[in-house]
Amino acid sequence: MKRLVYTSFFLLSITLRAEIVKILITKTEPYENGRLFGTIGSYEKVYGQIVGEVDPKHTLNRIIQDIDLAPKNAREKVEYISEFILLRPKDNNRNNGILFLSLPNRGNVFPPDTTLLKRGYVYLWCAWQGDVLAGNNRLTMKVPVATENGKEITGMLRTEYQVLEPTQTLNLSSGAFSGNTHHSYETISLDNRGLVLTKRIHEADTRVSIPNTEWAFSDCSVVPFPGTPSTTQISLKEKFDPNYIYELIYIAKNPLIMGLGFAAIRDIVSFLRYQTQDQSGNSNPLITGTSIPIRATILQGVSQCSNFARTFLHLGFNQDENLKQVFDGVNAHIAPRRISLNVRFGRPGGGGLQHEDHLFPSNEPPFTWDVHYDPVSGITSGILEKCIQTGTCPKVIQTLSSSEYWQLRASLPTTDSYGKKDLVLPPNVRIYHFAGTQHTPYGITDKSSGFMTNPNSYIPYLRAILISLEEWIVTGKTPPESVYSTIAKGTLVSPDQKSTGWPKIPKVPYSGLVNKIPLLDFGPGFTTKYTTGILREPPKIIPGKNYTVLVPKVDPDGNELDGIRNITIRVPLGTYTGWSIRQKGFGEGDLASLSGMFIPFAKTKQERITSGDPRLSLEERYGSHEGYVSAVRKAAEELVKAGFLLPEDAQNEITKAEQSDTLNSR
Incomplete structure (x- = not known):
């Protein structure tokens, strides 16, 4: 025992x-x-x-x-x-x-x-x-690194490259968000014959092949193109252009x-x-x-x-x-x-x-x-x-x-x-x-x-x-109820201009474009449910398998009606968005990454009428600097009461409003 x-x-x-x-x-x-x-x-x-x-x-x-x-x-x-x-x-x-x-x-x-x-x-x-x-x-x-019976594992790897300024050499891992700070999976060969590097302006555009003589697995930071051979870098003779999405599928080795x-x-x-x-x-x-x-x-x-x-x-x-x-x-x-x-x-x-x-x-x-x-x-x-x-x-x-x-x-x-x-x-x-x-x-x-x-x-x-x-x-104290746009309240809608209520602001493009990603097939080695496995590249788009993406409805100013409307939205100085559109030379018409826009209101009624802006001016909204500060104070008190702002932060926001130049004649 x-x-x-x-x-x-x-x-x-x-x-x-x-x-x-x-x-x-x-x-x-x-x-x-x-x-x-x-x-x-x-x-x-x-x-x-x-x-x-x-x-x-x-x-x-x-x-x-x-x-x-x-x-x-x-x-x-x-x-x-x-x-x-x-x-x-x-x-x-x-x-x-x-x-x-x-x-x-x-x-x-x-x-x-x-x-x-x-x-x-x-x-x-x-x-x-x-x-x-x-x-x-x-x-x-x-x-x-994973190995199979002591041998190197290889596989097809698809990479995409986008830049904000012309660049000749990138790491093989240089995605839009990873840059040169991430490990690159090595190519198994410096010979690029049989591989295809493509470019296109928009995601859905036909991919245009770049001749293999125009790019190389190399580093051109010191030696001119074709540069110094490299298993972890890629160089383009005419430089990567901000207007294009580049795509390469190559055979990589040694998966982490x-x-x-x-x-x-x-x-x-x-x-x-x-x-x-x-x-x-x-x-x-x-x-x-x-x-x-x-x-x-x-x-x-x-x-x-x-x-x-x-x-x-x-x-x-x-x-x-x-x-x-x-x-x-x-x-x-x-x-x-x-x-x-x-x-x-x-x-x-x-x-x-x-x-x-x-x-x-x-x-x-x-x-x-x-x-x-x-x-x-x-x-x-x-x-x-x-x-x-x-x-x-x-x-x-x-x-x-x-x-x-x-x-x-x-x-x-x-x-x-x-x-x-x-x-x-x-x-x-x-x-x-x-x-x-x-x-x-x-x-x-x-x-x-x-x-x-x-x-x-x-x-x-x-x-x-x-x-x-x-x-x-x-302590078990429950937080405030969830606050977000919903279908039932009519505040979560289709992204077209009529549904969202987006105002016609001069010189601001609106297309209603959202990121609609269809269901993808990455092959039998990938488990979609768990985002786990071995990818087949490129994936196949499954026809007819699409999700409906909705967005928040906006008020006449272009500011969202639902969600936690903070002081900036309750007492706005302009229109604040979570989206913006790419301009010419940068994939014109596509969404601009994760950037939004701030589109300021005109200061006076005459200024907005002259420009054709339908949004009320600061002067029409608040009358004076004191009127603006009073509106900020009221909004801060409401948000503290709702549990979405601490008293000390509310006071900071009021102080900033008092010290601001908004309608301040001094």
């Missing part, structure tokens, strides 16, 4: 061993020179590496593409190394028990929110993308096992939350005395990292190898797709937009959070399907800008496939649309469209929503 008890205890201890082999701290320094954050005090910034290992035979890991073709260590495990940064209160007893993982975007770290630091959050950034190259403080992850990124995020958070030490005996860097102070965990993914977060949940990675829940809350911000991380020759940086990377994977169903039947694909699933089955679903808040409706089919998570009816969200999900915003708010002249981009910021409102997510998890 004693032997039985001892054996059971031994087996239990093995089962509960962390999958983090070693956590290596490389540097610790005061954050912002010891700056104090309210009652929490100062923070420490900890840099390090995680040496992890994954059991390829474990049920939860078998979904990782090519995991069975990875090299194994002596314990028959697959290893990876991931860089991380940890931001913790210097007095760890003062943290509020919330571990907040901010996913690095293409290796780049988003700065922490000061308000959350004042609340005692522990911030974590951890690399998950195995194709990010080192440099410029990017966090990188080292993953193994990119899906390990899901396991890395799962295992580091599980370790920090549940384990006191790693397999090498190193202590959890958050441990205080003998206890781990973490009581809740939140994952935030922004842009492509939101796609990662949705795929992470859909593939079942919110349950660790000990069957425990990893994240209690998820904020999926400004991206409603999934990510092509878990495919052979995975390249998660693809945009999947109307002009850029249009037919890349990760735009497949399911789109919805809850489990639904999709009649277009015949798939029954939902992002939360697996966590529903295992009881490990987090509280989810999805936040959207207007760009996602036009470029990333943001209507499909809340409607049926044909855009006929709204769907009911599961009780653990909220969706908030920041009306009149673009993917990333900033104000510059967009080279591809010629218009000023949209500076309308959602940041203060996102901050309030993140705190409501914290309270939902920790």
